[in-house]
Amino acid sequence: MARRTYLFEPAGLTPAQRRALKRAALPLPDAQPRRSRRDRGLPEPAVRGPFGPGLVEGGYWNLAGASVPAHQATSQHIAGIYPFVADAGLGHRGPIVGVDLNADALWHFSPWETYIDSTERGTFSTNILVLGAYRAGKSAAVKTLVTRSLAFGHQAVVPSDAKGEWVVVADAIPGGTVIRLGGGTPARLNPLDRGPRRSDATDEQHEQMVRQRRIATLVTLVELALSGTRLTAVEHACIHDALERCITDTHDHPTLRGVYDQLGLITSDPSGDARMVEAAVQPRFVLRRFVEGDLSGLFEDESTVSFDADAPIVVVDTSELFARGDLVAQLTQVCTTAWIQAVVSDRSAHRTRYVIREEGWRDMTSLAALQMYQQWLKLSRHYGISNIVILHKMGDLDAVGDADSQERNLAYSIVGDIENKFVFRTNHQEQTPLRTRLNLPAPHVDMARQLRKGEFLAYVGQYAYLVDCFATSTEWEYELFKTDDAVRASDHQDPLLAISSPIDLDDYWPEPTDTGLDGWITPSKELQQ
Numbered sequence: 001m002a003r004r005t006y007l008f009e010p011a012g013l014t015p016a017q018r019r020a021l022k023r024a025a026l027p028l029p030d031a032q033p034r035r036s037r038r039d040r041g042l043p044e045p046a047v048r049g050p051f052g053p054g055l056v057e058g059g060y061w062n063l064a065g066a067s068v069p070a071h072q073a074t075s076q077h078i079a080g081i082y083p084f085v086a087d088a089g090l091g092h093r094g095p096i097v098g099v100d101l102n103a104d105a106l107w108h109f110s111p112w113e114t115y116i117d118s119t120e121r122g123t124f125s126t127n128i129l130v131l132g133a134y135r136a137g138k139s140a141a142v143k144t145l146v147t148r149s150l151a152f153g154h155q156a157v158v159p160s161d162a163k164g165e166w167v168v169v170a171d172a173i174p175g176g177t178v179i180r181l182g183g184g185t186p187a188r189l190n191p192l193d194r195g196p197r198r199s200d201a202t203d204e205q206h207e208q209m210v211r212q213r214r215i216a217t218l219v220t221l222v223e224l225a226l227s228g229t230r231l232t233a234v235e236h237a238c239i240h241d242a243l244e245r246c247i248t249d250t251h252d253h254p255t256l257r258g259v260y261d262q263l264g265l266i267t268s269d270p271s272g273d274a275r276m277v278e279a280a281v282q283p284r285f286v287l288r289r290f291v292e293g294d295l296s297g298l299f300e301d302e303s304t305v306s307f308d309a310d311a312p313i314v315v316v317d318t319s320e321l322f323a324r325g326d327l328v329a330q331l332t333q334v335c336t337t338a339w340i341q342a343v344v345s346d347r348s349a350h351r352t353r354y355v356i357r358e359e360g361w362r363d364m365t366s367l368a369a370l371q372m373y374q375q376w377l378k379l380s381r382h383y384g385i386s387n388i389v390i391l392h393k394m395g396d397l398d399a400v401g402d403a404d405s406q407e408r409n410l411a412y413s414i415v416g417d418i419e420n421k422f423v424f425r426t427n428h429q430e431q432t433p434l435r436t437r438l439n440l441p442a443p444h445v446d447m448a449r450q451l452r453k454g455e456f457l458a459y460v461g462q463y464a465y466l467v468d469c470f471a472t473s474t475e476w477e478y479e480l481f482k483t484d485d486a487v488r489a490s491d492h493q494d495p496l497l498a499i500s501s502p503i504d505l506d507d508y509w510p511e512p513t514d515t516g517l518d519g520w521i522t523p524s525k526e527l528q529q
Helices: 015-025 111-116 138-152 165-172 203-225 233-249 256-267 274-279 281-291 326-344 367-383 394-399 406-416 428-436 442-448 475-481 485-491
Strands: 096-100 105-108 128-131 155-161 177-180 313-317 353-357 385-391 420-423 455-460 463-469 513-517 520-522
Touching: 096 138, 128 138, 138 155, 138 165, 138 353, 138 385, 138 463, 138 475, 155 165, 155 326, 165 177, 165 313, 165 475, 203 233, 203 281, 203 326, 203 367, 233 256, 233 274, 233 281, 256 274, 256 281, 274 281, 326 353, 326 367, 367 385, 367 406, 385 394, 394 406, 394 428, 428 442, 442 455
Parallel strands: 128 385, 128 420, 155 313, 155 353, 177 313, 353 385
Antiparallel strands: 096 105, 096 463, 420 455, 455 463, 513 520
């Protein structure tokens, strides 16, 4: 059995004293003297350098030992050598959107899951800002997120589909509903609809919300038609008066035609206030366009279609109207958005919906619209709504108001306050707005210019991820989500022809169940690839 010797060293010794103590106290047992090269049968070196013996004859010698430099790499690449420093992502809750390129793992995302997350990765909002240049992959990524979320119990609403892109998706999904406006269709929407009763509000609060939405819709329509001219106090009073009269006469079923008629009565009242008579002229001429002009048959009377609350996706097709010009497009989007907000702002329904706002800047065309939009975004989480605001560039907001105006500053503030941001490839001129308006780090701004199609920087709360969205896991997804007009034109075929049958969601995703998140329907199973 080997002998063990224990050495106790006093404190405070220097390294030299410690080594000397070890040599004196612990001599090696049975130590053998060092044998020379000749004793070991090795030849003496034949070549001797100027500073000592070198190698055997025919070898090489060097004055210094080999120097191997330390490995250098960025944190993005070094994560592949040290996996434990790679980000864990957002977990496996929600649908798969793409691949986290930094962690080399699937990237799941659900705005409702991040909202209820009580950890540091949680957010305080369910809204999403999608920003990127043309052909950067924005629409395909949004369609990927929304369509794959349907199996988790979520729903989707597109208040105004200006290009008809979402119509293809709605037609391919069983139960999807498309409401087509214009082009000879009999569909009509009333932007002044009351909407469902809010169960979580008092009668006074509900009435105030409905009145504010109706007034904001009328004021926005008038100011838009007047090229953004702010209405005077007397004109505001005329619109309020006409709306109240219409509500009384129609038993709380006001319409644009009814308000138009009431404004006509104000202008023709010989005993009325002269200022009111004069102020009612401009708003009446604007509403005349809806009653007798090029927008007649769309928004002036009671709605002829109803909102299917059980449909997985509802799309309002306004592509025919958007072809008539920017003003018609803006007026149309104001009306359809007001109608959608009236029917989906019901917390008692216990539903979670995406509201996709293509050309999101069109919802911010006046101060009244901006204020209503800001309040809608703040209250969206209470209604189970996730607003997806899509912009091509921050410069889109320059169309809102004048430079340094209250309207433009409010528009930039609304966009900057959205916590969840998906930034796709941007142009060179977007560098300054991204830094100043969205407060993005300079390295991220430079990276955004070099992103490939489908890649985006995802900002979720305090964390950022580099994600590559893949919409090609199945052939029908690729056909549904591609929006390259040039490719479609060269194909000379309807993209629906490539889909042999409508999508059966049960074949791809598990069934959702109610988990009791304030009554909302949330995923109970993870999406498997």
